[in-house]
Amino acid sequence: MRRRVLPGFGLSLGYALAYLGLIVLLPLAALAWKASGIGPHGLLHLLAAPRTLAALKLSFGGALAAALINVVVGLFVGWALVRYRFPGRRLLDALIDLPFALPTAVAGIALTALYAPNGWLGRWLAPLGIKVAYTPWGVLLAMVFVGFPFVVRTLEPVLQSLERDVEEAAESLGATRWQTFARVILPLLVPTLLTGFALALARAVGEYGSVIFIAGNIPMRSEIAPLLIVQKLEEFDYAGAAALGVAMLAFSFLLLVLVALLQRWSRRWAERHA
Amino acid sequence: MSGRRSRRNGAGGRVGRAAIIVAASLFLGVFLLLPLASVFVEAFRQGIRAYLDSLQQPEALAAIRLTLLVAAIAVPLNLVFGIAAAWAMTRFEFRGKAALGALIDLPFSVSPVISGLVYVLLFGAQGWFGPWLAAHGVKVIFAVPGLVLATVFITLPFVARELIPLMQAQGSEEEEAARVLGANGWQLFFRVTLPNIRWALLYGVLLCNARAMGEFGAVSVVSGHIRGLTTTLPLEVEMRYNEYDYVGAFAVASLLALLALLTLALKALLEWRYRGELAAHAPGGH
Numbered sequence: 001m002r003r004r005v006l007p008g009f010g011l012s013l014g015y016a017l018a019y020l021g022l023i024v025l026l027p028l029a030a031l032a033w034k035a036s037g038i039g040p041h042g043l044l045h046l047l048a049a050p051r052t053l054a055a056l057k058l059s060f061g062g063a064l065a066a067a068l069i070n071v072v073v074g075l076f077v078g079w080a081l082v083r084y085r086f087p088g089r090r091l092l093d094a095l096i097d098l099p100f101a102l103p104t105a106v107a108g109i110a111l112t113a114l115y116a117p118n119g120w121l122g123r124w125l126a127p128l129g130i131k132v133a134y135t136p137w138g139v140l141l142a143m144v145f146v147g148f149p150f151v152v153r154t155l156e157p158v159l160q161s162l163e164r165d166v167e168e169a170a171e172s173l174g175a176t177r178w179q180t181f182a183r184v185i186l187p188l189l190v191p192t193l194l195t196g197f198a199l200a201l202a203r204a205v206g207e208y209g210s211v212i213f214i215a216g217n218i219p220m221r222s223e224i225a226p227l228l229i230v231q232k233l234e235e236f237d238y239a240g241a242a243a244l245g246v247a248m249l250a251f252s253f254l255l256l257v258l259v260a261l262l263q264r265w266s267r268r269w270a271e272r273h274a
Numbered sequence: 275m276s277g278r279r280s281r282r283n284g285a286g287g288r289v290g291r292a293a294i295i296v297a298a299s300l301f302l303g304v305f306l307l308l309p310l311a312s313v314f315v316e317a318f319r320q321g322i323r324a325y326l327d328s329l330q331q332p333e334a335l336a337a338i339r340l341t342l343l344v345a346a347i348a349v350p351l352n353l354v355f356g357i358a359a360a361w362a363m364t365r366f367e368f369r370g371k372a373a374l375g376a377l378i379d380l381p382f383s384v385s386p387v388i389s390g391l392v393y394v395l396l397f398g399a400q401g402w403f404g405p406w407l408a409a410h411g412v413k414v415i416f417a418v419p420g421l422v423l424a425t426v427f428i429t430l431p432f433v434a435r436e437l438i439p440l441m442q443a444q445g446s447e448e449e450e451a452a453r454v455l456g457a458n459g460w461q462l463f464f465r466v467t468l469p470n471i472r473w474a475l476l477y478g479v480l481l482c483n484a485r486a487m488g489e490f491g492a493v494s495v496v497s498g499h500i501r502g503l504t505t506t507l508p509l510e511v512e513m514r515y516n517e518y519d520y521v522g523a524f525a526v527a528s529l530l531a532l533l534a535l536l537t538l539a540l541k542a543l544l545e546w547r548y549r550g551e552l553a554a555h556a557p558g559g560h
Contacts, residue, residue: 005446005450005453005454006365006366006446006449006450006453006462007453007458007459007462008361008365008459008463009362009365009366009368011358012357012358012359012361012362012365013358013362013366013368015354015355015358016355016358016359016362016374017374019355019358020374020377020378020430023423023426023427023430024377024380024381024427024430025377026396027392027393027395027396027427028392030392030395030396030401030402031388031391031392031395033395033402034395073301076294076297076298076301077298077301077302079294080294080295080297080298080299081298084291084294084295086295088299090542092298092299092302094538094539094541094542095302095306095307095538096302096306097538097541098306098310098534098538099306100481100484101484101488101533101534101535101537101538101541102309102310102488102530102531102534103487103488103489103490103507103508103511103527103530103533103534104386104488104490104491104508105488105490105508105509105511105512105527105530106313106488106508106511106527106530106531106534107309109313109511109515109523109524109527110309110310110312110313110316110527111309113312113316113524114308114309114312120308120312121304121308145305145309148305148306177287177290202382202383203382205385206383206384206385206386206387206388206491207385207386208385208386208387208490208491208494209386209490209491209494209508213515226385226386226387226388226491227387229385229387229388229391230387230494230495233391233394233495236400238394238395238398238400241391242391242395245385245387245388245391245392248385248388249384249388252383253383256383
């Protein structure tokens, strides 16, 4: 091995590992340990409870749907911001990160104020029979909001570096604009879109602050899994809270592994067809 | 080239282009700008007097002080960690590097509620260290140390994530040269490394601070919501909102929205002015 020229290897790595151990690993070990307290039977009982199932379904189903919406909308917005020059473009581009910068509690009450039945937008939707706040749709809306920047931000650098000559070649061969997009550009973007999808998904699954205000938190209907954890804590059911936490982490981990596999497959596919 | 241009400027292309721009702008306006605007409109609904009064209540001032205090502890801790982790990850080869990188990113994939929960399980009354802490009269959960720990967990990756790709791209030639010329470790860091990474460092600190001051879920679990003692600004927003004090809730929320706007403005400034000195990176859970 090459002799290390630069100093500080032991100090920097040691400090980083000790810090991570204390701040991340030790607490997560406590979570696993506490969760194991309820045993496999208790875990099954907890997860099979209708209220838990409904909450997990909403958190994961909502997050998947929100990430999918963000892929479609993010592709559209990213395309508009990268490909076209128009007045106000820089301002809109800076605005994309607003959901990252705006504290979730603020986003939560602001979205509720807009989409409540008497709110700015809600009062126009109510006569149409569309209720957003205090329904699962409100949960979805908040999840789309917090995950929105991920797809746009992962996509922008890739769109910028996309070779225009590929498109020009396709167009000169007589492909219509739509054919060029669907058959040439989109397949190249799939791996990046999956990265954005995974980031938006991970964020939305665990989201709490922006969701609980607009959700109305009706058991079996608009109650998310993180809220159930908070409720178990308030009832001093520490083992139940920990078990639900571990189950959530395990599900999200599984989903993210699936997305990573899909990504690897799509990248290979894109390379084969490039 | 000219073929493409004529095609792009054709009537059909121009209409399609305008339609895409208008649709995207409208969407961003309704979906992002309107919530932001609503915060300020709701805050001033009963006039500037009511707005200022609700911000001058002792609980609001205590929440501002507590939020500043928590960020003032959490951000420097993660700043030092970020530098140490980036130095180890980008200047040396060792086994398990990829695992270390994944571990640094882990807090972004953990629900904020779980990030708070883990500290309750460690330091709460029924936790691993709970009885020992109680015997020694130390309060962590439902007190300031718990708020700090939960905030440190949530914001741990920000600085490291910004520095690692940049320092990787910069390489270590300048530092090795300084070493050969006889600089010691700290001279090398403060005279060579730090000037090279200062804008990226500021960028990471900016994002870290925004999240630290705005975090809700994790601190909500460990706070206990003791008014004036353990309520940060986001928790104060929640408490006022749940008490139907909407003007008060939105008034406090407007402070956080101003922080968000300031963060976005500084971020855009850094990206515009110092793009070459920032990492070209995919976004994390900013």
